[in-house]
Every structure is written in structure tokens, then in C-alpha cells.
Amino acid sequence: MNTPTISALRPLCLALALFTAGAVHADDFEAKLAIRDHKFDPAELTVPAGTKVKLLIENQDATPEEFESHELNREKVVVGKGTITVFVGPLEAGRYPFFGDFHQETAQGVLIVK
């Protein structure tokens, strides 16, 4: 019933698709992080400022963990022996703490953006 609405939405969808494609093909900085014995390795990870960062997080433990950061606004479950990808940034220089939600006593780390 809403033909005008749909045709009005079409350019919006197209724009969104272009943006999305652009976002995926950007030059991302890749950084690796491991979870072992419910701790992050390295516990301090340095990445460049002003660049989108692709975090590859490998859980070497057999139990699940949830990578979470209030400062980065991120949360993602990583199953035992699994690897996840989390995109962050581009960020301003600073310290951005993150933690493992399921083992907060030990699983603490900081993303240092320089």
C-alpha cells in the first residue's frame, strides 16, 4: 500500500549499502589477544590511534568467556577453544580497559591507544 514510502527508502538503502561496503574495505589494523588460564595475553595491548582495529581474540581455555569493555562498548562471547573478531575504533589516544565477564577476578586487560 505504501509505494511512495518504499521508493523513498530505496536511495536510503543504497546509501547504507555503500557505507557498509566502505566500512568493510577500510584498512584495518589487526591485533591479536589470547585468553589463557582466564587471563589475557598480553594484558596490555597497544594499537594506533585514529584507525579502526580488528581484534582477534583466541580463547585457549576449554571454558567459555565473554570479552567485554564498558569503555569500548563491546561484548562478545567466545566459546572454549574458539576465536572471535571484534572491531573497535577509530579511537582517540588513551587507555581502554576490558575484561572477561565470566572471570573478572583474573581476566583484566587494557587497550592502550597511542
Add this chain to the structure above:
Amino acid sequence: MLGTGLLVFREVLEAALIVSIVCAATRGVPARGRWVGGGIAAGVVGALLVAFFADALAQAVSGIGQELFNASVLLAAVVMIAWHAIWMASHGKELATQMKAVGGAVQSGKRPLSALLIVVAIAVLREGSEVVLFLYGQAASGAGAMAIAGGIALGIVGGVAVGFLLYFGLLGIPMRYFFSATNWLMLLLAAGLASQAAGFLIQADVLPAFGNRIWDSSALLSNGSMLGKTLHTLVGYDATPAGMQLVFYAITACAIAIGMRVWGHPHSAAPKPSLASQGR
């Protein structure tokens, strides 16, 4: 046991807050206990399924299955809330009048309670799947059955208790404003869920962020604080929102508000109670 209880509490609380708002919004609907209970049960089954297939979900769609799944169920909840809120806007006035007349018992056949069942189920599913994964990890790393069971009990009792507090607090709103108040709460809830969905799509790099941190109010109220988390669940508070999250929030809030306004009037032809009869 305390550590386990605390995590279970945090997750249960998030779901309980949403269920409380739904319960308040369905005040006076006779069968609503069954609908809400059904939603919780469906959510628990869903949580077990999601936890069981967590590995497959994580690897789906080249590693962004988890984000796409979260964003999809969040947006589904947004649509359900919008549908219900707009329906209520067009019928709420009659409902309030009738409730005053018959002392709270109103039968309403057409009301989209199935929409709210889905909202409850999704809330329980999202938080519940994290609880299941966490507990699985605890059990696998040798935590005692007693410690786990005690933690679950503590967490559920605590979370549900806070949910009840919110529910009874909401019941204190005068009947005259009650349904418009719960409707606005539902609107803010939906906008917050939409913003969370945008967050997941940014995390997966499916949507651009349009600015990673439009502002930083962490010093005033951090995302990690109890109040910050509670407001995050209820109205979508975020100390460091991305631009795209604000866009999703604004579009959802405006769309529902406009929907309530456009469809909210034709049905208000019910006889208006006089001011005298409204006073308490």
C-alpha cells in the same frame, strides 16, 4: 557462590526489569500471567538452545553470527514493542476508564499480548544464554554443585526481587496517567534496544559508527555502575554512544511517538469521565 550469584543476579536483573515493565503495561489483563509465564518459559528454552549452539553461532556468517543474531532479536523486540505501544495508544483511554468502572478486571481480546510474549522471551533468552554459558564454564572448571546451585538461587531471587520493586513502584502511578506512563516507558525501552542493536552491528563492522564516542559521560555515570546498567536496560543509557546508536535511538523513539499520535486518536471517542470522577 557469591561470584556466581553476582553474575546470575546481573543477568537476571536485566531481564527482570524488562519483564516488570511488560507486567505493568499489561495491568488488569486477566490472562497476562500465562502470557508472561509463557514468554519466560520460551526464553529459558531459547537460552539453552543459543548456549548449546554458541560455537556454531559464533562462526556463522564469517564470524559475525553472534552480532547479527543479537541485533536481529533486539530489533524484533523493538517491532513488537512498537506494535503494542501504538495499539495501546489507540485503546488505552478506554482501558483506563473501564478499569476504574469495573475495578481492574478488563477483558481485552484484541490486544497483541503475543507481541509482549515475544519481548519477554527475547529478554530472557539474551540474558539467559550468557548465564548458561557462564555456569557451564563454572561446572567444567570444577565448581561444586552446591556452590553453583546456591549462586543460581541467590542471583535469581535477588534479580526477581528488584524486578518486583520496580513493578510495585510503577503500580503507584495514578490510574489517570498509568497507561500513558507505561507506554512512554515502553517507547524508551524500545529505543534503547534499537540502540543496542546498532551497537552490535557496529561491533561486527556491518554498519559505520558515525563517530565512535559522540560524548563521554562516564565520569557522571559509567556503563559499569549498577545505576548505569539499570538505566542502560530501561532507557538505553550509554556513557559513550556511537553516532549510529543515536540515529537508531532517535528514529525508533520518533517512529513510535508518531505512530502513537497518528493512530492514538480515532479510538478516544469513549465518553470522557468528568474531572470530578477522575479525582481521588
